[in-house]
Each structure stands twice: as structure tokens, then as C-alpha cells.
Amino acid sequence: MASIYDYTVPKTDGSQLALKDYEGKVMIIVNTATGCGFTPHYEPLEKMYEAYHAQGLEIVDVPCNQFAGQTPGTDEEIHEFCQLKYNTQFEQMKKSDVNGENELPLYTYLKSQKGFEGLGKGPMALAMGVMLKKIDKDYKNNPNIKWNFTKFIVDRQGNVVARFEPTTDMKEVEACVKQLL
Numbered sequence: 001m002a003s004i005y006d007y008t009v010p011k012t013d014g015s016q017l018a019l020k021d022y023e024g025k026v027m028i029i030v031n032t033a034t035g036c037g038f039t040p041h042y043e044p045l046e047k048m049y050e051a052y053h054a055q056g057l058e059i060v061d062v063p064c065n066q067f068a069g070q071t072p073g074t075d076e077e078i079h080e081f082c083q084l085k086y087n088t089q090f091e092q093m094k095k096s097d098v099n100g101e102n103e104l105p106l107y108t109y110l111k112s113q114k115g116f117e118g119l120g121k122g123p124m125a126l127a128m129g130v131m132l133k134k135i136d137k138d139y140k141n142n143p144n145i146k147w148n149f150t151k152f153i154v155d156r157q158g159n160v161v162a163r164f165e166p167t168t169d170m171k172e173v174e175a176c177v178k179q180l181l
Contacts, residue, residue, distance in 0.1 A: 004158045007106040009060060010094040012075040017093065019106070022058045024156050026180045028173070029060040029110065031098045033070035033148035034081045041149045042086035044170040048177060049090050055181045056156065059090040062107075064098050067148050071095060098145045107145065110152045113160035115143035125167040155180045 005023055008016035019027070028048070033039060049059050063078045065071040071078065075094055082088040098107040118140070119125035119132075132139040132146055139146060149166035153176050161180070164173050 002109060004106075004109065004154055004160065007104075007109060009062060009104065009106055010096060012079065012092065012094050017060070017091075019060070022060075023158065025056045025058045026052075026156055026177060027058050027060055027152075027154040028177065029062070029106070029152045029154065031062050031064040031107075031145055031148060031150055032092070033064065033067065034073060034078055036067070036070040036148040038147070038149040038166040039070075041166070041170060042082060042088060044174065046086050046088050046090070048174055049088075052177060052181055053089075057177060057181065061088075061090055061092045062098065062104070063092055063095040064145075064148065065095060066097055066099055066145075070148060098150075110160055110163075111143035111145070114152060114163035116140065116146065116165075117163065119146075119165050119167045122167070125165075128165075128167055153177060153180070 005020040008018050011017050028045065030045065045059060049057060063071050073081065075092070078095065079092050082092060097103045119128050128147065147166050151164040151173055152160055153162040155161050162176050
């Protein structure tokens with residue numbers, strides 16, 4: 001059976017980030033977008049990175065343009081945007097697919113480990129549910145990534161321990177990460 005450490009993610013320079021390089025670390029693996037209502041999630045992600053990187057937190061940022069074309073820029077433009085607007089210090093990977101025939105093998109694995117468990121409660125979750133139903137009537141019953149800023153949390157042993165939809169409060173994501181550090 002495969003392990004998270006068997007996967008790589010393409011970097012913007014054409015090389016591969018081997019997740020085995022993060023063995024023993026806590027990881028947040030997140031598909032991102034620069035023009036999305038959830039783009040402000042970059043701010044708490046960067047704060048977590050600054051607060052916990054020295055304790056072993058790594059963020060694997062995978063820009064993705066599969067959701068309403070909300071990441072139209074080049075890899076360089078995405079990187080520049082994130083640095084200028086959110087002062088991100090974690091590295092952005094190459095823009096990639098997280099669903100479908102061209103999805104990164106890493107995302108096939110992540111979805112097999114933690115399927116979709118719902119959008120939670122509240123107005124954002126309700127609005128997102130209505131929108132998703134128009135795109136995929138069966139969205140509740142498949143593990144596909146539903147939107148930008150879906151976060152997978154990996155513990156120090158390489159287990160995918162949580163999946164947070166973009167509608168989840170970032171404080172919950174941080175609480176999960178802190179517990180694993």
C-alpha cells in the first residue's frame with residue numbers, strides 16, 4: 001500500500017518536491033486560487049507557517065485553476081501575488097489539477113484517505129452547497145475536491161488525519177495542526 005511519502009509534487013522550476021523530504025513533519029496540503037472568495041485563507045495559513053514551521057509544520061500549496069477559472073495566472077504571477085498580498089514564505093507548487101484525468105497522483109491518494117464529509121454549517125456552507133449542486137448533483141457522494149482551499153492534514157507519521165473543506169473556520173484547522181505538533 002502506498003504512503004504519502006511515495007508521492008511528489010511538481011515545483012514551478014520543473015523539479016519535483018518529494019514528500020518523503022517532509023517525513024516526520026506535519027503537513028497542510030492545500031489547493032489554492034488567487035481570485036477566490038476563500039483566497040484570504042492565505043493569511044491564516046501564512047500565520048500558521050510563521051508560528052509553527054520551526055516546530056515541524058510544512059505547507060504544500062498547489063495552485064489549481066479547476067474551480068471557476070479562479071487561478072488564471074502563470075506560476076510566476078501566482079507566486080508574486082501571494083508574496084505581495086499575503087507575504088507568503090511557503091513555496092507554491094506548479095499549477096496542477098486536483099480532480100479528473102490529469103489530477104496529481106497525490107490527490108488521488110489524498111481523496112482515497114479522506115473523502116468528502118460535508119461542508120459544515122452556516123451561511124457559507126449553505127451557499128456553497130447550493131452552488132455545488134448545480135455543478136454536480138452527486139457532489140455529496142464522491143470524494144472529489146469541491147472547491148479551492150480544501151485542506152488535508154498529514155501527521156508526523158504520514159497519516160492523512162483530516163480533510164477540511166474551504167467553509168471550515170481556519171481556527172479549526174489550526175487547532176488540528178497544533179494538536180499534531
